[in-house]
Amino acid sequence: MSDYHQEETLGKAYDSNLMKRLLGYARPYWKAILFCIILLIFIAGVELARPYFMQVAIDEHINVYDRPLYVYDEKVEEDAVYFENRYYSIEEIGDPVDKAQLLRIDGEIFLIHQYLGNVDLSEDVRFLDDERIEYLGEEVEARLLNDDEIRDFRARDISSLYRIGIIFFGLIFSAFFLNYLQVYILNYYSNQIIYNIRQQLFSHVENMSLQFFDKNPVGRLVTRITNDTETLHQMYTDVLVNLFKDIFILLGVVIVMLVMSFRLALLSFLVLPVLLLSSYLFRMKVREAYRDVRLRLARINSYLSENFTGMKTIHTFKREVQQFTQFNKINEELLAANKREVFIFAVYRPSMEIIRSLGIAIIIWYGGGQVVQGNIQFGILFAFVNYIKQFFQPINNLTEKYNILQSSMASSERIFKLLDTESTIENPENPKPLQNFSGNIEFKNVWFAYNDEDWVLKDVSFKIRPGESIAFVGATGAGKSSIINLMARFYDIQKGEILIDGVNIKDLSISDLRENIGIVLQDVFMFAGDIKGNISLNNPEISKDKVTEIARYVNLHRFIDRLPGKYDEPVMERGATLSAGQKQLLAFARALAFDPKVLVLDEATSNIDTETEELIQDAMEKMIRGKTTIAIAHRLSTIQSCDKIIVLHKGRIKEMGNHNELLNLKGMYHNLYQLQYKDTL
Numbered sequence: 206m207s208d209y210h211q212e213e214t215l216g217k218a219y220d221s222n223l224m225k226r227l228l229g230y231a232r233p234y235w236k237a238i239l240f241c242i243i244l245l246i247f248i249a250g251v252e253l254a255r256p257y258f259m260q261v262a263i264d265e266h267i268n269v270y271d272r273p274l275y276v277y278d279e280k281v282e283e284d285a286v287y288f289e290n291r292y293y294s295i296e297e298i299g300d301p302v303d304k305a306q307l308l309r310i311d312g313e314i315f316l317i318h319q320y321l322g323n324v325d326l327s328e329d330v331r332f333l334d335d336e337r338i339e340y341l342g343e344e345v346e347a348r349l350l351n352d353d354e355i356r357d358f359r360a361r362d363i364s365s366l367y368r369i370g371i372i373f374f375g376l377i378f379s380a381f382f383l384n385y386l387q388v389y390i391l392n393y394y395s396n397q398i399i400y401n402i403r404q405q406l407f408s409h410v411e412n413m414s415l416q417f418f419d420k421n422p423v424g425r426l427v428t429r430i431t432n433d434t435e436t437l438h439q440m441y442t443d444v445l446v447n448l449f450k451d452i453f454i455l456l457g458v459v460i461v462m463l464v465m466s467f468r469l470a471l472l473s474f475l476v477l478p479v480l481l482l483s484s485y486l487f488r489m490k491v492r493e494a495y496r497d498v499r500l501r502l503a504r505i506n507s508y509l510s511e512n513f514t515g516m517k518t519i520h521t522f523k524r525e526v527q528q529f530t531q532f533n534k535i536n537e538e539l540l541a542a543n544k545r546e547v548f549i550f551a552v553y554r555p556s557m558e559i560i561r562s563l564g565i566a567i568i569i570w571y572g573g574g575q576v577v578q579g580n581i582q583f584g585i586l587f588a589f590v591n592y593i594k595q596f597f598q599p600i601n602n603l604t605e606k607y608n609i610l611q612s613s614m615a616s617s618e619r620i621f622k623l624l625d626t627e628s629t630i631e632n633p634e635n636p637k638p639l640q641n642f643s644g645n646i647e648f649k650n651v652w653f654a655y656n657d658e659d660w661v662l663k664d665v666s667f668k669i670r671p672g673e674s675i676a677f678v679g680a681t682g683a684g685k686s687s688i689i690n691l692m693a694r695f696y697d698i699q700k701g702e703i704l705i706d707g708v709n710i711k712d713l714s715i716s717d718l719r720e721n722i723g724i725v726l727q728d729v730f731m732f733a734g735d736i737k738g739n740i741s742l743n744n745p746e747i748s749k750d751k752v753t754e755i756a757r758y759v760n761l762h763r764f765i766d767r768l769p770g771k772y773d774e775p776v777m778e779r780g781a782t783l784s785a786g787q788k789q790l791l792a793f794a795r796a797l798a799f800d801p802k803v804l805v806l807d808e809a810t811s812n813i814d815t816e817t818e819e820l821i822q823d824a825m826e827k828m829i830r831g832k833t834t835i836a837i838a839h840r841l842s843t844i845q846s847c848d849k850i851i852v853l854h855k856g857r858i859k860e861m862g863n864h865n866e867l868l869n870l871k872g873m874y875h876n877l878y879q880l881q882y883k884d885t886l
Contacts, residue, residue: 505539665853
């Protein structure tokens, strides 16, 4: 059993060893990642600066009616306002002769000739006339200002607000530009990382032995290379770098709030215990829900892959209703798991919103009172409301990043388990060169089993000389196809030796071995593409002229020439639009295109109609010239001209000789021959 074959498991939420391996893929791009982190520092700074500038605009340039004006007889600064023979400045420079204050009463602006401080206009102040107001029952000298005079007094504030507006617009534009740059760079290199992982996965799976594919569902392997790598993409983009932004903003918000108002900041943090408890409970629940979703998703992928591959069988035996019922059951389980996950998120997110609103309510309750009492300015309260919103966003993000990280750990565990699964067929460290390949093949006391000691071949020995044509016959399960699989090292034997030109095939390079052996299987696999590509397998060294020549050689050209696209005619997946005979002819052309020294025909004519068989028989003699040919067939008519026929029974060689010799033995071959030709004998 393969170590890789297992149920979907979630694994630990964080694994340092897995993370170290994941970071190894990012190491070549560390400069770009570091640049993104630096950009995030600036982005966090920009986002933190916006509420601060709003506070400055409100407290220093909008809400100015509780601000003192310092009165001087002489001009003390450039921006001082000259009014009625005196200079008014918002800055205290030296010793002023008096203090004044602007005050809005019933929509009119007055210059009060003394500083009243934070005034409750609803109770403390009453308008008398253009030169007097009443404050706490006493008359105070005041001056009603016209529009021009108001502009003079507010000119500095207006110009400052213009500057703040420009700065604010610059911050918004900078945030947009920096975010665009950071997202683009991060996603560009994250996609490159995932590209490299997919390349490594595909290359690794390609080089696995057939035994691995026997025990691992195709749907699950496809999930590894697609879904799991896409989950890692989220980790590299949303967690690896953007985690720093959330941390920067959290720390920045805490520091700014403590600097602005220590007491108000501490009150804002009262909701933290509730917040942390909610996040912990959510994390525990969503982990279970997420594990269930991944398990159900893996099952449905495997089921779909299996059913789509076997659709012909389903239609043949009218199993559509039963298969749909089974799919519906699995689909309902996935739906239920998704509903549980959605329910947890549906409870968590409003809960976070309630906690955030509670924090804002505390700020408004306490901070509002402090504003009324004049202990803090309104702009600070406004900034705190914005900062508390910014404070909760990174916490929500961190919770979601935990889910992504958890998902990534599970996906990376499965990916690395696949990558760490070694092929049972390994290349030798120092392969012996295969020079002047002649095709001399020898099996010496070979024992082989697919599982443990359930022997398929038992002490099999035979020799095939260069240029010989050999055929294997026997009942189903006798071990005929296994011999072919072993010869090309699709599987390795447990006992004995297989020699090519006197060299053990385990000492040869797998690529050297297989490029000299051409195999035509009974079940021909066609790739989506075109006719030409399926013959040459997109090998650039095989020209179109050579493809055409080979097609003529195996009597295939006439069929191709009738197609609308000729050699460029599209081929659907698995050759769905081709007949069994046409696919077999294409398989012959494909094998010959690579000019192998050994040609193996694994029951290659079993699905051929009589007319097509005649075409193949016509080409067979030309195909085997100068090549060692090995044929496996149930139809004895296709192998009667072979130099040697080997009869297998239950994994052992029972008879060996040519057609006439075996008939004269009156043994198993004679019995098979009589069964097939009893009507003509």
